[in-house]
Amino acid sequence: MRLLQRLIPAAIFVAGVVGPTSAAELKAVADQPLQAVLDRAQEGDVVKLAPGVYKGGIRIDRRLVLNGSPGAVLSGGGSGNVITVVAPEVTIRGITIRESGRDLQAMNSGIFLEKTAERAVIENNRLEGNLFGIYVHGAAGSRVERNVIEGLREGRRSESGNGVSLWNAPDVTIAENTFRYGRDGIFTITSRKDRFINNRFEQVRFAVHYMYTNDSEVSGNFSVRNTVGYAIMYSNRLVIRNNVSDRDRDYGILFNYANYAEIDGNRVVGGPLANVAVDREGPSDEKDMVPDIRPARDVRSGPEKCVFIYNTNHNKFRNNWFERCGIGVHFTAGSEGNEISGNAFIGNRNQVKYVGTRDLDWSKGGRGNYWSDNPAFDLNGDGIADTAYRPNDLVDRVLWTAPSAKVLINSPAVQVLRWAQAQFPALYPGGVVDSHPLVAPPPKPSFAWSHR
Template sequence: MKRCFSGKRNSRRDIPPPPRLCFLSLATHCNVAWQVFQQSTLSERAMITVRVPAVLLLALLVFRAPGAAAMLRVVPAGGSITAVLNEASPGDTVWLEGSDYRENLRIEVPVVLTGEGYPTIRGGYEGSVIDVLANGTVLKGLHVSEAGTFLTRDLACILVQADSVQVLDCRITRPLHGIYVKGGSWTLIRGNRIEGRLDLVEEDRGNGIHLWNSKRNHVLRNEILNVRDGIYFSFADSTLVEENYIHGVRYGLHYMYSNYNRFVDNLFEENVAGAALMYSYKIVFLRNVFARCRGFRAYGILFQSMDSTLAESNLILDNSRGIFMNNTDFNTLINNDIVDNDLAIQLNGGCEGNRFLRNNFINNLSRLLLDVSDRETIWADSTGGNFWSGYRGYDLDRDGVGDVPFDIQNVFQIMETKVPEVRFYLFSPAAEILKAAERSMPILDLGKASDNRPLMNHSRNAGVPWDRVREIRTASSPIFAVLFLLGFLLQGIY
């Protein structure tokens, strides 16, 4: 799959319990039990003692369970999948022998629906293409296309309304929503490619993966592009999202009222926002990339009313704004690399108790914008603060921590917070004179933020996934930087 990657796996305690496997046939259970029995470490005498009763018991279980064994049901080319589904029993495999089927499916019995060479199921732009209502259903290796286009009806190429469903290695094209999990939990969504419709304007497209009123899902190694939002969470808790590649969408991750979720080793690239997180708490971001989100309202990560979130070892690269926080409290950002952004951090709305520790802030055009005095943000602890590429202090005791505090905002940056028009003169001689004068005679207390223990050298953030970005630029795009500055100027005028 294009541009997907295998990153470092998180520890097992970070991963929620896997989806339950439902409706295995009794014969399958017996076979597994027999294999374990054969590989056991019992003595030869003990094996002889229990072998005959065990064989008799297994045989009795199998022969006393009529119809327990799963069947393979073949749908020929030109045949009706629905007709075969109506005759299927739990655990059956429905094999699509043809290459193209035109019908909408309603799966009410747990089966494995698959075929060879990605057989196509087309919905004809009416309703959802596959509606899964049976717990334990498996969809594997399918091409699902042509969902209906009414956003108010929650239509999708694959609509999941059951628990323990698996959607594996499917290709989804021309969707409204790609995969919509509506009330189902314990869903495994792995190895799929979801491509939206470029013939629809962004506002009329659905989301790649949409989770609503759901929990304990696992979203793994999917590629999502050209949809509205890559993965949308709404009242969806305790889910693991890892190793996905999401690009060319509005928000790579759009997130509301969903708690205790983890995002590990994902790549969000060239979106309006890598992640837009709202009204939730207890979220973990580990080793993700948020890169090249460009535009006047573009962000690497946007936090709106988010509390107690941990972001560690992420790469936030070449965005208009790296991190934006509004009414967001008691979050920790540690060991991240924030590099080549037009603006590294913007704090609005009285954010309190947020901690920025051992991050590398490198080559950002502006470091920090505040709409209020920054008195509550923690920029350092006993082990040190952050590395700032603009720091010019000294370290006499050679403990790796600067002896002079670093003023994150200079007087010019404080002015541009209050008067956006002056941002147009960011690198002008006048701005440099102002900054030099303020360094020489720091007589104004403007409530600026300060890192009291700045690091002299880069923090060795070994977990930051630099290897996942193919083309690293050493500076932000000049064209987009100028457009960003002009946007601020126009905002101030109008």
């Protein structure tokens, strides 16, 4: 017992000697080099920036907090990265960060996170006029939250960087940010297990652009008046849930070689969106688009295609709302094993475009989709129409393969052909059929965002 009484104070003393020292707060003012203050800091210290404009090009090589007072600005002067982080567990918050270099090959950024900068926290900053806003170059476990990121407004959009670029950086969370201008809002390539949540995107090319990124989540985001809302390419096992595409120009959601995803509760809509407060300024000049994007038209009229599905397999499209697009779903013949049920197709000029010879039944477990142009009856009151619904007929296929035939659309011959198909279903070509269409739409997804 006496031995134990002697050992306890000694253990407490040793723990105090080898344990971590308390963090210090270092003050920085704009008339002194910020890098010198950072070099004096110890692990875990807080460097507090007083209001003023500081010279960028700084490098953070130890774990610390860089905290800005209101009015603290860090400017790169148009050269290199404004901030480069190489140490793990660095926090940067409350600073206006601007004017990086313009070298695309060097990936000049407002904040550049090296691979060793794991678990960085970038929060409550304003990044403006940088080539790339934030580049997460392999920094696993990092968090980018509640920032306003505005890219370059001048020059060709294809020569701008992205709001956040992410390369080979697993377990990254990008949440509650506002993105404007530049190329893509968030671009990710060769990564996994990332989460993009509750972000807002305005006047960019693609709001979210996925390439070779697996086992990740895109949820609760709001894309308004961009060229494409959500471009999902070469990625597997994603969760895409509760996102909105409001009057994006070409596509609300685009899938290209994307497999085994759950696409649930999303809303793609054209025209005014009454229950969401949005910026009413005119669209940005779209003449600087990359070559594969068509010239601009009035984006207020809604997406040309709510959803485009190309070589995309074994996905589950459920409880989505596709409204007032030129085409509700453009579905290509190279896509197999997809479940499409419980969705609402409202007021699209063409509900489905599918050029193929195989029959595809868009219903699951006795429940299909709601089609606003389906004049069906439900005599037994079970919520399912008494007859199947076909969104396309032989005339549609002719018009898609030979657009010049549109001049004959109101001719007697075309009307007789459509009447004959209705009387003799065997005349219908292969294509999409909903064997259990809904007679009433499912509940419309509703969302609320905080706006910056």
